[in-house]
Amino acid sequence: MAMLKGFSVAFLVSFLSCHLIWIPSQASSDGFLQCLRENLPSELVFEQGSSSFTTVLVSSIRNPKFFTNTTVRPLCIVTPTDASHVQAAVRCGRWHGVRLRVRSGGHDYEGLSYRSARSEVFGVVDLAKLRTVSVNRFESTAWVDSGATTGELYYTIAKNNPRLGFPSGVCTTIGVGGHFSGGAIGMMMRKHGLSIDKVIDAKLVNANGDLLDKAGMGEDLFWAIRGGGGESFGIVLSWKVQLVYVPSIVTVFNIGKALDQGTVDLLTKWQEVGPSLTDDLTIRVIVQRDQALFQALYLGTCRSLAVTMRSKFPELNMTTADCHSMTWLQSAAFINSGNTDVEALLSRNTSLSTFTKNKSDYVRTAISKLDWSNIISWFKMNAAGMIIMEPHGGFLGTIPAAATPYPHRNGVLFNIQYIVFWQGDGTATTTWLANFYDFMGKHVSNNPREAYVNYRDLDIGQNVVVDDVSTFDGGKVWGEQYFMGNYERLASVKAAVDPSDYFRNEQSIPPLLQGQK
Structure with a gap:
C-alpha cells in the first residue's frame, strides 16, 4: 500500500499495527481534528470554529429545514481535491472513532449526507471539488468524479461529441456520487436503462482507507455500490461509464391538461401505454394544483413522434405544433428548466427559500378510472402538493431484478414521487402528504410497499x-x-x-x- 504524501509515519505505523479496529472507547474529536491538521492541507478542512464553516456547510444544502439548531451538524467538513485526502480522512476517523458522512451534490432528501438525525459526533467529506469529467471519444466512455453534477456530465459529454449522451436524472444539480449510488432513473431509462446499468468501473476508498478499482474491490462490492445506496460501503470517488448514442435531433413536448378536462381518462390510458410505448419515447406526468403536465422526450423526429402518438395515445391530442426539436443536450436543459440554455447546466446554485418533503411508491397493477378520480380529488385539497410519475418498461424491464441492487424492474408500470412545498409552518402541508400517502397504499405495490432509495424517506x-x-x-x-x-x-x-x-x-x-x- 502506497504511503500518502505528507502522512505522518508515526500515525501510519501505529494505525496499521491496530489493524484498523473500530474502538468506540477511544473516540476523540480533538484527536481526530489534530490528525486531520497533521495530514491534510489546512485549506481543505473547515472546523466548526472556522469563519467559512457555515458557508461551506450551506453550499450544498437543498432543504432549509436541515439548516436549523435542531439538526446535528458535523464536527468538520473535509473538501478533498485528491484521493489521498479522502484516504487520510478515513484513516483519521477510524483511529479516533469519528464516523464520516459523504456529500456530493447535497440532494439527499433527508440531508443525511451532511447532518445526523441522532446525537453523534461525525465529520463530512464534501466531494464538490472532485468534479472532473473526462470523455474518451474513441471508447465512448467517460470517467466522472462523484462531485460533478449530472448537468456538468451532460454538458461535457455533448461538447466532446454531440452524438453521445448518458441516461441519468432530470435534475441537473444532483451530484453523480449520490445519484448513481441509488440507481439513477431518468428520461432515457426505457431505452438505455439506469445510470448504474452503464457503470463499468469505479474508484472507491474503503473502510480501511484503501483505494480500490473494480478489480480490487471484487464482484460483490462492485455490484453493491451500483444502486445499494450511499454511505454504506465506502466513498466512491469516481465512476467509469459507458456512453450511449443519441440522434442529432430529439423531440420534446409539454402538454398541460386541466384536472377537470378529461385528465382522469388520460391518466387511466397513460398508465397502460406509457410503459409499453417504443423505448425511444418516454412520457412522464406531473400533477400539481389544477393541472396535469404530460412531458415527453422522444429520440427521433417530430413527424415520427406524431405518428406514434396518433396510433398509441390519440386521447392526448398531440400534434406537430406541440413539438420542440433540439439537440439532446438542449433537451436536458429544457426538461429541467423549460428553456434550452445549455450553459445553465453548469450552474450549481442552491436555494434555502422553500421547505420540502418527499415520499415514493411503485405501481405494478393499473389503477381504475374511479380510483384516479379519487386521487385527483386530493389535489383540490392542497395546492402545495405534487406527484411526478415516470413510466418504466422498455429495456429497463428486461434487466433481472438481481442484476443490480435496484430491483424495481420487470412488472413495474411506473414510479411515483410525492412532493410538498411550504414556507413558514408546514404542519398542514406535511399532514396532507402523510394522509395522501396512506390513501395511496391500496393502489401501489405491497409486501413490500416498494420505495426508491434516491427519494430517501426516514418515515418508513x-x-x-x-x-x-x-x-x-x-x-x-x-x-x-x-x-x-x-x-x-x-x-x-x-x-x-x-x-x-x-x-x-x-x-x-x-x-x-x-x-x-
Missing part, C-alpha cells in the same frame, strides 16, 4: 443500533422497501467489507453478521 424506518452496529433485522423495515430481495445480499457484502459499520447513517445497509439471520 431507521436503523436499530445494538453494540454500536446496525442490526440486520432493524434495517429490514426500510431495506426491503428499497431493495426487496437484494437487501440480504447487500447486508452480506456490508459484513464482508465493513463489519464494524464504520460507514453508517440512519438508513445505511447494516452488516449481516454471523448468527443474525
Whole structure:
C-alpha cells in the first residue's frame, strides 16, 4: 500500500499495527481534528470554529429545514481535491472513532449526507471539488468524479461529441456520487436503462482507507455500490461509464391538461401505454394544483413522434405544433428548466427559500378510472402538493431484478414521487402528504410497499443500533422497501467489507453478521 504524501509515519505505523479496529472507547474529536491538521492541507478542512464553516456547510444544502439548531451538524467538513485526502480522512476517523458522512451534490432528501438525525459526533467529506469529467471519444466512455453534477456530465459529454449522451436524472444539480449510488432513473431509462446499468468501473476508498478499482474491490462490492445506496460501503470517488448514442435531433413536448378536462381518462390510458410505448419515447406526468403536465422526450423526429402518438395515445391530442426539436443536450436543459440554455447546466446554485418533503411508491397493477378520480380529488385539497410519475418498461424491464441492487424492474408500470412545498409552518402541508400517502397504499405495490432509495424517506424506518452496529433485522423495515430481495445480499457484502459499520447513517445497509439471520 502506497504511503500518502505528507502522512505522518508515526500515525501510519501505529494505525496499521491496530489493524484498523473500530474502538468506540477511544473516540476523540480533538484527536481526530489534530490528525486531520497533521495530514491534510489546512485549506481543505473547515472546523466548526472556522469563519467559512457555515458557508461551506450551506453550499450544498437543498432543504432549509436541515439548516436549523435542531439538526446535528458535523464536527468538520473535509473538501478533498485528491484521493489521498479522502484516504487520510478515513484513516483519521477510524483511529479516533469519528464516523464520516459523504456529500456530493447535497440532494439527499433527508440531508443525511451532511447532518445526523441522532446525537453523534461525525465529520463530512464534501466531494464538490472532485468534479472532473473526462470523455474518451474513441471508447465512448467517460470517467466522472462523484462531485460533478449530472448537468456538468451532460454538458461535457455533448461538447466532446454531440452524438453521445448518458441516461441519468432530470435534475441537473444532483451530484453523480449520490445519484448513481441509488440507481439513477431518468428520461432515457426505457431505452438505455439506469445510470448504474452503464457503470463499468469505479474508484472507491474503503473502510480501511484503501483505494480500490473494480478489480480490487471484487464482484460483490462492485455490484453493491451500483444502486445499494450511499454511505454504506465506502466513498466512491469516481465512476467509469459507458456512453450511449443519441440522434442529432430529439423531440420534446409539454402538454398541460386541466384536472377537470378529461385528465382522469388520460391518466387511466397513460398508465397502460406509457410503459409499453417504443423505448425511444418516454412520457412522464406531473400533477400539481389544477393541472396535469404530460412531458415527453422522444429520440427521433417530430413527424415520427406524431405518428406514434396518433396510433398509441390519440386521447392526448398531440400534434406537430406541440413539438420542440433540439439537440439532446438542449433537451436536458429544457426538461429541467423549460428553456434550452445549455450553459445553465453548469450552474450549481442552491436555494434555502422553500421547505420540502418527499415520499415514493411503485405501481405494478393499473389503477381504475374511479380510483384516479379519487386521487385527483386530493389535489383540490392542497395546492402545495405534487406527484411526478415516470413510466418504466422498455429495456429497463428486461434487466433481472438481481442484476443490480435496484430491483424495481420487470412488472413495474411506473414510479411515483410525492412532493410538498411550504414556507413558514408546514404542519398542514406535511399532514396532507402523510394522509395522501396512506390513501395511496391500496393502489401501489405491497409486501413490500416498494420505495426508491434516491427519494430517501426516514418515515418508513431507521436503523436499530445494538453494540454500536446496525442490526440486520432493524434495517429490514426500510431495506426491503428499497431493495426487496437484494437487501440480504447487500447486508452480506456490508459484513464482508465493513463489519464494524464504520460507514453508517440512519438508513445505511447494516452488516449481516454471523448468527443474525
